[in-house]
Amino acid sequence: MYYLELLINGIAAGGTYALFAVGLTMVYGIFRFINFAHGEMIAWGAYGVLLFLAPPFGLPLWLAIILALALTAGIALASERIAFRPLAGRAPLVLLIASIGVSFVLRGILQFIFGADLQSYGVEISGRIEIFGLVATYIQLAMLGLSLTFFAGLYVLLRFTLLGKTLRAVADNAELFGIMGLPLARVRLVVWSLGALFAATGGILLALDTNLEPYMGLTNLLKAFAAVLLGGAGNVFGALLGGLIIGVGENLGTAIISPGYKDLIAFAVVVIMLLFRPQGLFAVKSGVR
């Protein structure tokens, strides 16, 4: 029973890791660089809700969540416009270093406004559900339900819409941008705002489950990166599976090793995957599938 509950915790956590991973893997697949600032979308989503809940806004939770998601998408688009677009076509490492700078700026602003201490929304969603003696909190169910819904939506978008087909085509061959006259502006808009939306949703769920701190973005970015590598860089649905594997592995791992080493598992996965199977468990040649 104990192990089954760890499994449930793991699946719920893994769902959020997968939400974090989508933006990272899509930007890698289409714009070909590791966006280190993606973690700050997780943190800004969570802190955005805090911003709109507190005075002077004092809005209800649902409205605060919607506004926080919009705010995060706006931040992602602004950072793309200011920092990444001028660097388009440069070496991936130049973009990676610039994204480290962006993440510093975004985290600095966050700490400037909200301070460095642990915080929480003060909104208790404490309901839980019991099936066959197994307990899952509402938040955990929401984590699982929302990540499945989001990925289903993403599947429909990528498979059945013209825009999704464009995204996949561009990921396959970046030169198509120029040759086919594909709508670069729309691709950028969709990729950056979708990634931010997914990450912010995951960040809000995480904050509802535990609490908020300025470094939550960075910590979870590394987990998301582990999920991306497991799934194969650029593979959106591999990232879902990768996230679940990391989440379950971490939580089952605490049954065997000291909880202090929980975070180590994700990092070990990063190193091992890079060394032995950098193309991921579910390799695609390239691009968003």
Place this chain on the structure above:
Amino acid sequence: MDYILHVLIMALIYTVFASSLNLQLGLAGLYNFGHVAFFALGAYGSALLTVNGLPVAVGWIAAIAIAGLLGLVIAYPLLRLTGDYFGVASLAFAEIIRILLLNERWLTKGPMGVPAIPRPTWLGMPATSLVQYLIIVIVASAAVLAVLVVVGRSPFGRFLKVIREDEEVARAFGRDIVSYKVRCVMVGAGAAGLAGAMWAHYVTYISPADFTIEVTILVLLSVVLGGRGTFAGPILGAFLVILVQEAVRFLPLPPEWGRLVVPIQGIIFGGVLVAMMILRPQGFIPEHRE
């Protein structure tokens, strides 16, 4: 006066730290985002040996050896990776080291950290004054920088640049590229270990919280800002970074805003890093190319 000495000591320690990263990043093109791990191991190695009674000089030599050895151990597997994948693997590796320092309490005292790290002795007396410590740091840094310059100018250092520019060409020379890179990482790691030891014996208290990714970013910024691949660049960069960091403390902020110093530093450094990448990716002192 003491404050100026403090800034000078910090700047010199970061000069060594940045120059050691420059050997890997600037010369060999290895984007090591986990350089703080070597700094941390040097700091912890020397601190733990000296609080248990060994002389500081032994601690510093051990710091170089421990960090260099760690460089060797991780370089072999990680160097199979290239470019941004190497960067991320080294970052993950540094986090693993930090988590180990946090959890192996029997050795490192965990989050409590190591207090009361002794200062080096000066003619038989502990070097308590900052001037004495500054002189020791100047001598040690000059020695390390001299070694790094010699290594950089040697045929070995020049071949690292060949590897950076074109690995295929380097391989065509019939040399063992992995061996070159491993030695490069080892030397850089050893120098970073000494920087860590100098820092540990200066602040006299260290804990795992001192060795986060932020430190790596600071030293990366020093190299990129000053100019990678040059010898003067990282020195200029390290002094600039430390000066900016200290200058923020003197902003005319109301005293209750003290908590804002760290976020303001973060915003400035992040902004500068982005601006440099867009406007002057080669740094203030560009590498001379024929």
